[in-house]
Amino acid sequence: MSDIKRLDKGPRMSQAVIHGDLVWLAGQVGTPSESVAAQTKEILSKIDSLLARAGTDKSRLLQTTIWMASMDDFAEMNAVWDAWVDPENPPARASGESALATPDYKVEIIVVAALK
Known part of the structure; x- marks a missing residue:
């Protein structure tokens, strides 16, 4: 049985959980407003950093969930996403509109990746 490793563990959640050959990241948000x-x-930079600390990178993304406060901003978010994502290894992805933790958050991204 594999050990479970947690990165940036807090009383409520961990920023990343590593088990077996997978890493799950908590929902990442940017600076409000x-x-x-x-x-x-900012979110994608945080994802890069957490994945590196876990021992992997964006080329190993398996699944991504993107929550947006307003789908009216979908094209703006996608322009940044498209410049960042590995075009040879895009993950399965879902996007939707949701009320986020505070109205000042406009985007939250959750990823699952394979370890190298």
């Missing part, structure tokens, strides 16, 4: 593009760039 920034633009959709700025929040998305």
Whole structure:
């Protein structure tokens, strides 16, 4: 049985959980009140960092869930996403509109990745 490793563990949640050959990231958000593009760039940078700490990278993404406060911002978020995602290894992806933890958050991204 594999050990479970947790990164940036807090009393409520961990930012990443590693088990077996997979890593699950908590929902990542950007700086409140920034633009959709700025929040998305910050989120993707956080994802890169957490994946690196777990021992993998965005080329190993399996699934991504993107929550947006308003689907009116979908194109703005996608412009940043498209510049970041590995075009040879895009993950399965779902996107939807949801009320996020605070109205100042415009985007939240959750990923699952395979380890190298």
